[in-house]
Amino acid sequence: MAEDATAQERLFALRETIARLEGKALPAMAAARQADAAVAAEGAAAGSSNRFCFGVQEVDCLLDGGLPRDGLTEVRTQLFRDSGAATALLLALTSRLMGSSGKDEKATGEPVLWIGDTACVQEAGLPYALGLREFGLRPDQLLFALPRKLEDALWIAELALASRALAATILEVRGNLPGFGLTESRRLALRAKAAGRPLFVLRHAGEEEASSAAFRFRAEPAPALERRLPDGSMLGGSLGHPVFRLTLEKSRNPAPLSFTLEWNSRDRQFLLARPAVLPVAVTPGTAYPVDRSPASVDRPDRPAQVGSLLAFDRAS
Amino acid sequence: MRLTSLDEMSETLGLRLGQGLAEARAIHPSVEVVDENPAADRSLLEAIADWCDRYTPLVAIDGEKGLLLDITGCAHLFGGEELLLNDVMLRLFQMGFDARGAISGWPGLSWAVCRFGHGGVVADRERETIAAPLPVAALRLEQDLVGALRKLGLKRIGDILPLPRAPLARRFGAQVLLRLDQMMGRVEEPISPRRPVPVLSCERRLLEPIRAEEDILHLAGQVALLLLPSLEARGAGGRVFELVLFRVDGKVFRIEAGASQPLREPQRIAALFSERLKAVHDDLDAGFGFEILRLNVLRHEDFRSTQTDFEGQGQQAASLGDFVDRVSARLGCHVLQGVALRQSHVPERASVFLPALDMPAASKRDDLHLGFQIRDRPVRLFRYPERVEAVAEVPDGPPFRFRWRRILHEVLRAEGPERISPEWWLDEEDPGERDYFRLEVMTGQRLWLYRKGHYHQDTAPGWYVQGVFA
Structure with missing residues (x-):
């Protein structure tokens, strides 16, 4: 009998371990988990869910209630010039995160850390203080770290998570770097989990890569809607709220999913955008003598590119 | 070429300073000559001055070959002036230097006794008897003034002392009297230290030298604990700390670390240096170990002690400060930056980056009141505006298409222009007006373009x- 009980206990312990690895809640363990959370007294209250959402019901349903407040989320762009959309998505998510955390006064005191990468700063600049207003962030809420090396960037990210003094940490990387692979992302994800703080990885001009992010989005800009006039009509030829097309590339949901979101900077919320009435963007074909493949740096296991690259004179 | 310095052996051979090299070689063909290297001499003197920091923080370099130490209030730590001088001389001798030293109440007298007398400690009451037999050159006068004095038979200081002052000043100028007064202690002569004197300083002398990084940090924590009462008495916390490590063989390492907010807690001060030590790891050669460890407070600020509330708000600010300190200490203070707004319409001037270390982390500043509404600013601003080739509507329309980074973009929609005039009160030459447009290109990106200047014929x-x- 006693043996039976110990076996049962071990079984439960193993189940719990597996559940924890998978990030799922086991009903049998829920009570114990709650007791645990109360003791740990972490940022996440035991009652509220440990997720924050887009605020769009259809999307949140697909994300099992939202993005993890204590985990790694990755956003990637295919090309450097899409950096605006990806940056805006991250800033908007950060803004939602800070707005939605129940402890308002406390949370707004914590800044967001933006860890820039030298190459990305050269190519796409840095978030602009006056542009942050569109996302409800104050300039003094953003701290920038500009380390010279990737190792330093990872160290800063780890320290930032461990310190629990930052509302969110955003790590910018360029392409698929050998120094930032599955091991490193797993390590950062575990740190984020332990600290209960979110970490976002913004991968510019990168390919899909195995990582330990719970969700990975590909962000692209989409044609914006026109500005709304007070009487409900649209102002022709104007550029309204930003719209991005997001593709959910990695999630618990098996099917890849694409949707278009509009960020309403006035209400600070996402809306599912209506299909654009504007002409659909045509991706130019071979008429352009430019290599359109992502500017991926030496990825560990990347097949060599077929064909030859030609160097053209600088156009500008 | 002339001889500028001699060693003991060549002195006994009868060579003189200032002698021509050819002449010296003619007398002693076997003499070994080394080119003078003033820079190396200087750095050696600086290193010795650094080493002398162990006796007093007020060390000044005096000319090319001398050091002046202000030991006011320090002598008793070494058992008195006599013992202090012996200690300095012995240690310098052991390091292989031929040094002479003297202690007296005035820099001028010490200078003279050390170079022209027998050195040692000069008591105040015997200063005249000691100074009298010294040559007039001991007065630190220019060479021709010394020559003029000697020509008149005034060869020793004792010859000048009883003379009436007025004729002396009329004939030789005020310089002679000033130097004489400085030597006799009638005029105060300040010693200007070569390094800023720390506000607070604590040290630990070790019998057994330490080498390991952990030992250094542990000891730094202990020394920081000694600083605590003084900081508390002043109601201050340190912003810039300096850890001075004296290696056994005389080399001195100085490691500076700044904090984002006034610090007092020994653990946090030690943690500051733990990152710094990792950063300077390769430069810090422990050799045979460090024998003295000193912690200086170079800059301090008022320390506002706040009681932590039950929510832990205070702790949170502390941990953010801690994070900023650790990153800045390890990677340099320019790695972590905050943003501040400036009153300017020019986009790149409207926001500036400041080291996060200097930004008060806890204080929440209000949004800068610009006096005007700024809307529709990009989410990312490039470091430098990038030139594009554009085809635009003349004279002031938006572009139809443009080539940016070798790719041709078709403009779908445009908003603008928003004109930003240059700030003539800042710019040297007129950079031209800018007309900004928000554009949406065919592939969906929205970009911020501007035209600098206008279309002319x-x-x-x-x-x-x-x-x-x-």
């Missing part, structure tokens, strides 16, 4: 892209 303005919108 013969010149075309430049088009630049400065940022990307969401």
